[in-house]
Amino acid sequence: MQLDTVRAIVTGGVSGLGLAVAQHLVAHGGKVALFDVNDDKAAAAVAALGEANARYFRTDVTDEAGVVANVEAAHTFLGGLNAAINCAGILGAGRVLGKEGAMPLKNFAGTVMVNLVGSFNVAKAAAALMQHNAAGDDGERGIIVNTASVAAYEGQIGQAAYSASKGGVVAMTLPMARELSRFGIRVMTVAPGIFWTPMVDGMPAEVQQSLGASIPFPSRLGKPEEFADLVAYILQNRYLNGETIRLDGAVRLAPK
Numbered sequence: 001m002q003l004d005t006v007r008a009i010v011t012g013g014v015s016g017l018g019l020a021v022a023q024h025l026v027a028h029g030g031k032v033a034l035f036d037v038n039d040d041k042a043a044a045a046v047a048a049l050g051e052a053n054a055r056y057f058r059t060d061v062t063d064e065a066g067v068v069a070n071v072e073a074a075h076t077f078l079g080g081l082n083a084a085i086n087c088a089g090i091l092g093a094g095r096v097l098g099k100e101g102a103m104p105l106k107n108f109a110g111t112v113m114v115n116l117v118g119s120f121n122v123a124k125a126a127a128a129l130m131q132h133n134a135a136g137d138d139g140e141r142g143i144i145v146n147t148a149s150v151a152a153y154e155g156q157i158g159q160a161a162y163s164a165s166k167g168g169v170v171a172m173t174l175p176m177a178r179e180l181s182r183f184g185i186r187v188m189t190v191a192p193g194i195f196w197t198p199m200v201d202g203m204p205a206e207v208q209q210s211l212g213a214s215i216p217f218p219s220r221l222g223k224p225e226e227f228a229d230l231v232a233y234i235l236q237n238r239y240l241n242g243e244t245i246r247l248d249g250a251v252r253l254a255p256k
Helices: 018-025 039-049 064-078 107-128 161-184 205-212 225-234
Strands: 005-011 031-036 054-058 083-086 142-147 185-192 244-247
Touching: 005 018, 005 064, 005 107, 018 031, 018 225, 031 039, 031 064, 031 185, 039 205, 054 064, 054 142, 064 107, 083 107, 083 161, 107 161, 107 185, 142 161, 142 225, 161 185, 225 244
Parallel strands: 005 031, 005 083, 031 054, 083 142, 142 185, 185 244
Antiparallel strands: none
C-alpha cells in the first residue's frame, strides 16, 4: 500500500501518537478521519492537517452503533477506507488492593473496554467495509494496526488493568489476521515503550529524566514521529501480518 493511497481512520487522532500518525500520512498524500472525544484539540488538529485532508468525528470507541455510524461517515468523507489505526487508549492505573481497599470492578472493566474492546470495535467495523474494496497487489484490501504496550509483557505494580487490556490486544492480533486473510486484510500491532505523550508532558522534569535514563539505547523517551514512521512502514510492507512489534529502545519495565 502506497502512502498516497491511504484512506485511514485514526483513533485517538487529535493528540499524541494518533496525531503523529495522522500528520505523517497527510504529509505523504494520505487522507485521515480522526476519531476521538477531545473536542478541544480537534479543531487545531484539523486546521493543521487541512480540512481537505482530515475530518474529526467525535467517537466513543466503546459504543458499537456509534462506531459503525462514524466508520460509514468516514468512508464517505475519505472516498474509501483501506486502513484503521487504533491509538485511542487510557492508562487506567490503580492497584488491585489500594489504600482505599480493593479496586472497584468498574475501574478494571472501564480500562479493558476502551483499550481492548474499543480496538476490536473499530477494527471489526472497518473490516466490514474494507472487505468490499477492490483487491490491490497480492489481493490486499486493507490493514488494521492496533496499539498495545510493553506493559502487555512486563506490567508494573498498579498496571493490572492496563496490562490486561494491552495483553488482550496482542493476543487477538494473530487470530484476527488469520481470519481476515481471506479478505486480503492484514492485522498488525505495535507495542510502544515510554514515549513523549501529553501524559508524560505533565510529569515533573526529574521524572521525565528518570524515565529516559531507564531506556538502554537510545536513553531517551520515544518520539511520536518514530511511532508514526513504524506505522507507515507497516502500511507499505504487505508481508508484515499477524505480528506485534515492540518499539521501545530495549526497555524492560521494572516492577515499579
